[in-house]
Amino acid sequence: MAIYTDRESFIPYRRxxxxxxxxxxxxxxxxxxxQFRQFCEILAAYYHFKLHxxxxxxxxxxxxxxxxxxxKPRLIPGEKQLQHMHGQLTxxxxxxxxxxxxxxxxxxxxxxxxxxxSLIPLNTNVxxxxxxxxLIYYRGAHPITITMKQFFIRKxxxxxxxxxxxxxxxxxxxxxxxxxxxxxxxxxxxxxxxIYLSLYKSxxxxxxxxxxxxxxxxxxxxxxxxxxxxxxxxxxPILLKVVPSLxxxxxxxxxxxxxxxxxxxxxxxxxxxxxxFYPILTATLTAVIALGGxxxxxxxxxxNKRIQFLKEVTDTLFFRNLDNNSxxxxxxxxxxxxxxxxxxxxxxxxxLTHPQPMTQSELDDFIExxxxxxxxxxxxxxxxxxxxxxxxxxxxxxxxxxxxxQVSSLVTQDKNHYCHALPLAEAKTVIDYAWDNLFQYNx
Numbered sequence: 144m145a146i147y148t149d150r151e152s153f154i155p156y157r158r159x160x161x162x163x164x165x166x167x168x169x170x171x172x173x174x175x176x177x178q179f180r181q182f183c184e185i186l187a188a189y190y191h192f193k194l195h196x197x198x199x200x201x202x203x204x205x206x207x208x209x210x211x212x213x214x215k216p217r218l219i220p221g222e223k224q225l226q227h228m229h230g231q232l233t234x235x236x237x238x239x240x241x242x243x244x245x246x247x248x249x250x251x252x253x254x255x256x257x258x259x260x261s262l263i264p265l266n267t268n269v270x271x272x273x274x275x276x277x278l279i280y281y282r283g284a285h286p287i288t289i290t291m292k293q294f295f296i297r298k299x300x301x302x303x304x305x306x307x308x309x310x311x312x313x314x315x316x317x318x319x320x321x322x323x324x325x326x327x328x329x330x331x332x333x334x335x336x337x338i339y340l341s342l343y344k345s346x347x348x349x350x351x352x353x354x355x356x357x358x359x360x361x362x363x364x365x366x367x368x369x370x371x372x373x374x375x376x377x378x379x380p381i382l383l384k385v386v387p388s389l390x391x392x393x394x395x396x397x398x399x400x401x402x403x404x405x406x407x408x409x410x411x412x413x414x415x416x417x418x419x420f421y422p423i424l425t426a427t428l429t430a431v432i433a434l435g436g437x438x439x440x441x442x443x444x445x446x447n448k449r450i451q452f453l454k455e456v457t458d459t460l461f462f463r464n465l466d467n468n469s470x471x472x473x474x475x476x477x478x479x480x481x482x483x484x485x486x487x488x489x490x491x492x493x494x495l496t497h498p499q500p501m502t503q504s505e506l507d508d509f510i511e512x513x514x515x516x517x518x519x520x521x522x523x524x525x526x527x528x529x530x531x532x533x534x535x536x537x538x539x540x541x542x543x544x545x546x547x548x549q550v551s552s553l554v555t556q557d558k559n560h561y562c563h564a565l566p567l568a569e570a571k572t573v574i575d576y577a578w579d580n581l582f583q584y585n586x
Contacts, residue, residue, distance in 0.1 A: 145508055150523035153244040153282050154485045158187060161485050164518070170496035178567040179492070185574045187484045189536075192581065194483075197239055198476045202469060204232040208314065208338035211468050229314065232338070233278060236475075240310060243478040244525070245280040253279060259303070259349035267352045268359045273321075276314035276338075279351070283307025304348040310471065311354050314338045332356050342465040342474055353460075486529035487553075494554060494564035502560050503530055530554060530562065538576030540569045 156164065162183045166176055206212065207220055207228060220228065237247070248256075257269070271277065288302045317336045321328060333339060333356050343354060352358050466474050489510055494501065501509060507526035514520045533554035542549050553570050555563050565573065 145511065147521075147523040150521055151244065151246070151282065151284070152482075152523050152525040154482065154489070154522060155283075155520060156485070158183070158481050158485050158488070161488060165488065165492045168492075168496075168517070171492075175567055178571065182491075182567055182571050182574070183484070183488055185571060185578070186487060187480070189574055189578050190480050190483050192578075194239075194476050194480045197235065197479075198472055201232065201235055201239070201472045201476075204228040204235065205338065205340075205469060205472070208232070208336075209468060210334050210337040210339060229276070229338075233276060233312070236312065236472075237278065237280075239475055239479045240280045242483060242528075243282070243475055244482050245282045245308070245310060245475075248279040248281055253351065256348045256351050269352055269355045270357055270359075273315060273357050274313050275316050276312065278310075278312040280310040281306040281308060284348070306346045306348060307344060308465075309343045309346045309351070309354070310475065311341050311343070312338065313340075313355070338468075340468050340471045342467075342471045343463045344465055345463055483528075483532060486525060487532050489524070490526065490529040490533060491553060491564055491570070494562050495567070500557075500561035500563055503527065503562065506530075506562060536574065536577055538573035538580075540565075540572035540576070542569075 154161065162180060165171070166179065171179055207216065207225060240247075257267075284304050284306050286302050287305050288300050315333055315335050315337060318328060321331065321335050328335065339356070341354065346354070490506060493506060493510055493513070497509070503526055507524055510524045510526070511522065514522060514524075534552045534556070537550060537552045539548055539550050541547070551565055551569070551573060553565050553573060555565075557563065564570070
């Protein structure tokens with residue numbers, strides 16, 4: 144069984160399209176095509192209900208942390224109960240996201256992403272101490288290359304990863320923490336103690352900081368040097384001219400108050416010396432104005448970059464945001480349902496139509512090669528998860544030959560670890576039995 148580090152388990156086809164791709168493969172007898180479609184339909188319905196139960200659990204545990212709630216709680220949970228519900232929420236959400244073939248972004252990868260330079264050259268800072276809990280999951284990572292200007296004229300190519308889907312969960316610390324930081328609570332863009340959950344699309348890996356509501360922006364070292372070094376360079380010749388004549392400069396200021404004759408007698412200078420200082424003063428004022436104009440231009444450039452960054456944040460939150468808070472649960476549950484059934488359909492179909500039984504390793508390699516050869520699609524198929532679901536879904540059916548009731552899974556393994564798929568008619572009956580026995584109210 145091949146192991147890939149550069150592939151994901153996500154299957155980039157809709158379930159309905161994948162069913163048709165299997166049928167178009169041409170290995171199913173014409174008489175079995177309708178039964179295969181029915182099998183896929185009832186399998187999807189079964190897991191739709193199973194995951195609906197997971198959705199309700201997520202919503203129940205999220206309720207006291209929901210910043211968007213418009214309902215009143217029947218009972219206010221205590222501190223221990225809140226901690227338990229918080230733990231259950233993150234554990235259940237992680238399980239659903241992994242079922243939907245999302246991968247968790249490690250702290251090391253997040254740190255590396257934050258250290259990479261953004262497309263907008265500004266320093267950004269996120270205070271992770273503000274969070275009690277932080278989870279980031281992604282799916283569909285792929286590299287893209289863009290051309291950028293460097294040093295104003297040189298063009299360079301830059302390659303970076305883009306995440307097709309990103310799920311971000313942030314639980315902020317309570318009010319006491321932010322009061323201790325001397326932060327005005329009414330100015331915070333979030334509610335302390337609440338959980339914020341968001342789903343985004345097409346997010347560059349090094350722009351993940353755009354998603355955090357407490358991101359702070361500051362000048363880069365390049366901006367500081369561009370603003371400071373020319374200012375210092377221009378100030379030195381001005382000071383060299385002004386310092387030797389500082390007494391005259393003070394005198395000229397006094398001149399405006401008492402007149403030229405009084406100043407010349409008080410400073411013991413001639414009218415000619417005073418008149419000769421006017422060009423120096425004019426040059427000095429001109430240089431100061433020019434320096435001030437340059438500094439203002441550099442500061443304006445920084446402000447424009449900051450505005451550009453904030454626009455990028457706004458565009459990201461508006462155009463790339465797919466859902467927020469409790470709405471995210473519906474999307475990831477639907478995705479988990481799709482991925483689970485797609486994996487089961489692929490594994491069952493190939494076991495059903497292959498001339499000989501296959502081991503788990505052989506099935507994994509066969510499906511990956513089939514997708515790559517037929518559809519130019521490279522994935523790391525999660526064969527273990529698909530076979531686990533197929534072997535744990537059990538039910539009764541009537542054996543056609545013996546007319547005896549049997550209990551079986553959709554897929555079984557013999558003592559030599561070869562996998563065998565139940566025929567379509569029996570497989571449909573097994574799922575139907577499992578569906579009928581989801582509720583045991585009459586027992």
